[in-house]
Amino acid sequence: MSATRTVAVRTRLTELRGTGLLRTLGLLALLIITAGFWIFFSAFATGFTSDFNLFFLLRSAAIAVTIGFAQMVVLSIGDMNLSVGAIGGATGMFAGWLMQVLGVPPALAVLLALALGTSLGFGNAALVVWTHLNSFIVTLATASLITGGMLILTRARPFSNLPDSFLGIAQIELGGVPVAPLVLIMLGVALVLGLVYRSTSLGREMLAIGANRQAARMSGLAVGRIVLVAHGLSGLLAALAGAMSVAANNTASPGIGSDWVLASFVAPAIGGTLLSGGLVSVSGTVLGGLLVATISSGLLLMNVSNFWLSVFLGAVLLLAVGLDRITRTVGGAAS
Amino acid sequence: MVAIWRRMSGVALGLLIVDLAGALLLTVVTPSFTSTYNLFITGRDFSILLLVALAQMIVLAVGQMNLSIGAIGGLVAIVESGLMVSYDTPVVIAIACGLVLGAACGAVNGLLIHWTKVNSFILTLGTSYVFAGVNLGITHATPFYHIPGAVASFGQARIGAFPEIAIVTIVLAVALAVFLRQTVLGRQLLAVGGNPVAAALSGLPVRRVIVTAHGISGFFGAVAGTLLMAQLGEGQPTIGVTWILPSFAGPIIGGAVLAGGSAPLLGTVFAMVLVSLISDGLILVNANPYWVQFFVGALILGGVLLGRVRAVGLRDVFRLKSTAPPVTDRPAEEPVPRRPAEQK
Numbered sequence: 065m066s067a068t069r070t071v072a073v074r075t076r077l078t079e080l081r082g083t084g085l086l087r088t089l090g091l092l093a094l095l096i097i098t099a100g101f102w103i104f105f106s107a108f109a110t111g112f113t114s115d116f117n118l119f120f121l122l123r124s125a126a127i128a129v130t131i132g133f134a135q136m137v138v139l140s141i142g143d144m145n146l147s148v149g150a151i152g153g154a155t156g157m158f159a160g161w162l163m164q165v166l167g168v169p170p171a172l173a174v175l176l177a178l179a180l181g182t183s184l185g186f187g188n189a190a191l192v193v194w195t196h197l198n199s200f201i202v203t204l205a206t207a208s209l210i211t212g213g214m215l216i217l218t219r220a221r222p223f224s225n226l227p228d229s230f231l232g233i234a235q236i237e238l239g240g241v242p243v244a245p246l247v248l249i250m251l252g253v254a255l256v257l258g259l260v261y262r263s264t265s266l267g268r269e270m271l272a273i274g275a276n277r278q279a280a281r282m283s284g285l286a287v288g289r290i291v292l293v294a295h296g297l298s299g300l301l302a303a304l305a306g307a308m309s310v311a312a313n314n315t316a317s318p319g320i321g322s323d324w325v326l327a328s329f330v331a332p333a334i335g336g337t338l339l340s341g342g343l344v345s346v347s348g349t350v351l352g353g354l355l356v357a358t359i360s361s362g363l364l365l366m367n368v369s370n371f372w373l374s375v376f377l378g379a380v381l382l383l384a385v386g387l388d389r390i391t392r393t394v395g396g397a398a399s
Numbered sequence: 400m401v402a403i404w405r406r407m408s409g410v411a412l413g414l415l416i417v418d419l420a421g422a423l424l425l426t427v428v429t430p431s432f433t434s435t436y437n438l439f440i441t442g443r444d445f446s447i448l449l450l451v452a453l454a455q456m457i458v459l460a461v462g463q464m465n466l467s468i469g470a471i472g473g474l475v476a477i478v479e480s481g482l483m484v485s486y487d488t489p490v491v492i493a494i495a496c497g498l499v500l501g502a503a504c505g506a507v508n509g510l511l512i513h514w515t516k517v518n519s520f521i522l523t524l525g526t527s528y529v530f531a532g533v534n535l536g537i538t539h540a541t542p543f544y545h546i547p548g549a550v551a552s553f554g555q556a557r558i559g560a561f562p563e564i565a566i567v568t569i570v571l572a573v574a575l576a577v578f579l580r581q582t583v584l585g586r587q588l589l590a591v592g593g594n595p596v597a598a599a600l601s602g603l604p605v606r607r608v609i610v611t612a613h614g615i616s617g618f619f620g621a622v623a624g625t626l627l628m629a630q631l632g633e634g635q636p637t638i639g640v641t642w643i644l645p646s647f648a649g650p651i652i653g654g655a656v657l658a659g660g661s662a663p664l665l666g667t668v669f670a671m672v673l674v675s676l677i678s679d680g681l682i683l684v685n686a687n688p689y690w691v692q693f694f695v696g697a698l699i700l701g702g703v704l705l706g707r708v709r710a711v712g713l714r715d716v717f718r719l720k721s722t723a724p725p726v727t728d729r730p731a732e733e734p735v736p737r738r739p740a741e742q743k
Contacts, residue, residue, distance in 0.1 A: 144520070197703050198657050200464075200520065201647065205703075208644055208696030215689035326528055329521065339521055371535030378528030385517045385525070 090336050090387070091348055098355045105362035112365055119242035121361040123234060126250035127308045129353030131324050132331025133257060134301035136349050139332055140261070141294045142274040142341025143199035147188060147207035148328045151299050152306030153321030154214040155181045159307055160223030160316025163230060170230035178303045184210060185299020189292040215318060222317040226310070234311035246308045250350075253304070258346040270294055274341025330356055330377055333384040356380075409709070410654035414669035421676045429683040437679065438560035443630060445675040446568040447623050449668060451642045452649025453575060454619035456667050459650050460579075461592040461612045462659025463519035467508060467527035468646050469639030471617050472624030474534045475501045479625060480543035480634025483550070490547050498621045504530060505617020509610035534636055543634035554629030564626045571622065575615070576664050588612055592659030648674055648695050652702035674698070 105112040131148060138145040159177035162168040168176070184206070191202045233245045261267035269290050273280045281287045305324075310316045333339060334355060335348020356377065363373055425432040432438075451468055458465045479497035482488040488496075508526055512519050556563040579585040584607070591598040591608045599605050620639070627638050651657075652673070653666025677698075678691045 191700070195704060195707050197707060201651060201657060201699065201703055204644070204647060205696045205699040208692050208699070212689050212691075212693030212696060216687050216693060219687070220689070326524060329524065333521070339518055369536060369539065371532055371539065373532070374528045375532030375536065378525045378532060381528070382511075382517075382522065382525040385521050386515055 087336050087345065087348075091345065091351065094334065094336075094348065094351045094355065098351060098358060101355065101358050101362060105358070105365070109362045109365035112362060115237075115242040117361060117365065119237065119244065121357055122242065122247050123244045123312055124360070125354045125357035126244070126247040127305055127312060128327055128331055128357055129250050129350050130253065130301060130305040130308060131328045132335075132349045132353050133253060133346075134298045134305060135328035136332040136337050136344055136346075137257070137270070137294050137301065138199070138298045139337055139339055139341060140270045140274050140344045141291055142277060143192065143291070143294070144203065144339075145185075145188065145295065145298045145302075145328075146200065146203040146325060147184070147210055148298065148302045148305075149321030149324030150207035150210040150214075151181050151184050151302040151321070152309065152324060153318060154184070154210050154306075155303035156306035156310040156320045157214055157218050157223070157316050157318060160226060160310055161218070163227055164223040164225045164316075170227055173230070174307050177307055178300055181299040181301075181303025181306070182296045183299070185296040185302070186292060188299070189295035192295065193288040193291050211321075218318060220318045222315050224315040224317075226314065226316070231311050231314060234308060235314075246311065249304075249308070253301070254346055254350050261344055261346060266290070266293065271342050271344070274338075274343070276342075326377060326381065327356070330381050330384070333381055339385065352384075408654060408663060408666060410663065410706075411665040411669055414653065414666060414673060418669055418672045418676065421673065421680070425676065425680050425683070429680070432679070432683055435560045437683070439557050439562055441675055441679045442560065442565055443562040444678070445671060446562060446565040447626050447630070448642075448645045448675070449568055449649070449671045450571065450619050450623040450626070451646045452653075452667050452671050453572060453664070454616040454623065455646035456650035456653075456655055456662055456664070457575070457588075457612050457619070458519070458616045459592075459655045459657065460588055460659060460662040461609055462595065462657070463512065463609070463612070464523060464657075465505070465508060465613065465616045465620075465646075466520065466523040466643060467504070467530055468616060468620040468623075469642035470527040470530035470534070471501050471504045471620040472627070472639035472642065473636060474504070474530045474624075475621040476624040476628040476638045477534050477538055477543065477634050477636055480546050480628055481537065483546050484543040484634070490550055494550075494625060497625060498618060501621020501624070502614045502618040505620070506610050506614040508617065509613030510606075512613070513606045513609050531640075538634075538636045540636050542636060546628065546633060550629045551632035554626065554632060564629065567622065567626060571619065572664065572668065578615075579662050579664070584608065584611060589660060589662060592661070594660070644692070644695055644699075645671070645674060648699050648702075651699050654702075654706060656706075670698075670702070 111117050131152070134148045134152075135145060155177040158180055159173045162173035162176060163170060188199070188203055188206055191197060191206070192199050195202075233249070235244065237243065238245060238248070259267075261271065269280075269285055270293075272285060273287055273290055277287060302321075306320060309320045313320070329339070331352035332344070332349045334352035335350070336345040337343065337349060359376065360373055363376075422432075451472070454468045455465060475497040478500055479493045482493035482496060483490060504526070508519075508523050511517070511526070512522050515522070553563060579589065587598070587603050588608050588611065591603060591605055595605065598608075620642075623642075624638050628634050631638075649667040649671045650663065652670035653668070654663040655661050655667070674695060677694050681688070681690050681694070
């Protein structure tokens with residue numbers, strides 16, 4: 065029984081990996097599209113290639129990618145996390161409160177905020193695992209609890225007196241290049257996540273659960289523990305994105321995270337992460353976040369109304385999931 | 400009345416009792432609860448939010464979701480008020496255009512989901528941004544003020560404590576109940592939600608059912624947007640942005656199953672009464688308004704937990720390695736097999 069189940073999981077995972085060539089082509093296409101937008105905006109959007117603009121573009125890309133990672137890790141196990149924005153906002157406010165009101169050193173404040181984010185993620189996981197409730201409804205409810213709790217405690221007052229050493233991660237340029245330190249943080253996170261999914265048993269187990277949870281459970285994987293890790297990681301990454309946003313905005317404001325739902329799905333979806341689980345692409349998520357930031361920045365410089373950006377992002381998401389669907393159908397037929 | 404009583408589910412009955420207890424408590428604690436004006440305001444907000452919840456309930460019934468209800472409501476309100484204010488369109492025509500647009504937006508959701516087989520959550524998340532973007536692209540976030548007096552006064556009209564817009568809600572809720580119980584399409588809708596594969600194999604028109612469910616959802620969202628526009632007296636572009644939580648709170652607390660196949664109309668009604676009582680109670684005792692969001696989140700969690708307890712029993716709910724299959728999970732994108740050709 066267990067052996068056949070293991071085979072079932074393996075087959076499903078191989079099937080998903082069978083789309084490898086298509087996925088490489090997809091990543092290449094994404095790279096070409098992103099490059100195309102860069103060429104287009106360099107030519108037609110005045111100031112696109114200025115150091116000033118590149119600094120902001122890369123910074124917002126780094127935040128978008130981190131938000132995307134927070135969603136990607138739960139998508140990998142076939143769950144979703146609607147509380148990414150709520151966790152980012154609440155932990156950002158927590159970090160701001162620690163630094164401004166209690167005078168906690170920035171490094172410690174960020175660590176505590178990350179710990180809070182992780183525990184909120186664990187809370188989601190506990191509800192999902194112990195009760196078998198759908199992750200959508202659990203995280204919809206916890207998002208409302210977390211945001212509500214944050215607003216009650218802070219009375220929606222922002223913290224805008226933050227130490228320069230903290231704001232530096234988003235405000236200073238590294239060695240004369242228009243790159244904020246948080247871009248490097250994002251790349252470091254990407255590297256770690258890439259390693260986790262490529263070469264660790266934890267990463268493979270997460271994907272196995274995402275591919276077929278029932279079969280993974282039957283073949284003896286500790287599903288509960290792995291779900292706990294994935295949701296905890298999601299909370300950690302959401303908190304990291306929250307800290308980044310606070311530094312980028314100079315202020316811990318209660319509105320942070322309120323518009324992350326779409327952003328969190330767009331970057332992984334464009335990058336080829338399967339929304340039904342079992343397949344992730346770390347480099348795709350990075351490119352996806354970069355593409356979104358590029359288009360936002362370019363359209364802004366070309367004075368295209370910000371509101372049409374929302375139409376555009378919605379359309380991009382629909383297109384990406386449509387392609388995702390086609391890739392899978394073709395890949396499934398090929399294997 | 401007796402028939403309704405006999406058909407009432409355990410959840411609906413439980414919620415009704417909680418509602419009555421809550422109303423009694425509020426009457427005792429805060430005398431202003433029973434004032435005509437407070438009852439009118441509460442009833443008016445309830446009338447609109449109930450439509451939003453029913454819009455979600457009907458798509459949950461086919462095992463799908465609609466995250467774009469608020470975006471549809473906002474877009475419809477803007478189109479209607481824009482037609483009335485900027486183009487002097489007669490009220491009836493403007494509202495008819497808006498409602499048709501809302502139903503069409505919903506139907507497009509349904510068609511796209513059926514054709515692409517993309518998870519309804521992601522698809523309607525995408526279309527919600529498209530609808531909201533068009534709304535803001537048209538208005539640039541500026542409301543259409545000065546809608547015709549007839550519309551605005553309907554939004555404020557009352558008979559004693561009874562808000563006139565509630566008539567619309569009552570008529571639509573009853574019509575929905577009749578549709579689900581008495582019509583072939585309504586029965587097919589619940590059958591498709593219960594088991595889409597079996598429904599497709601037995602020859603039910605799955606596409607028509609899905610498109611109908613989403614069309615009704617869009618229509619209800621559009622009516623809610625219209626009523627809120629009438630109540631506010633202007634076409635606010637922000638109409639609908641906060642509807643996601645209440646839309647799920649009603650049906651989920653009311654006993655709907657995410658996997659589909661159930662449409663607990665009475666449960667949804669009583670759940671929304673509870674949500675309204677809590678919001679109103681918190682306002683009356685001058686609590687921090689953010690408690691409302693907190694409580695609604697807690698109610699949803701409590702509601703689904705109770706549902707789980709009813710399904711598998713208290714002892715199994717928190718058992719870590721339960722062998723019972725999860726009742727609320729179903730592969731979101733299960734392919735629907737075509738009917739074999741020889742059966743034709």
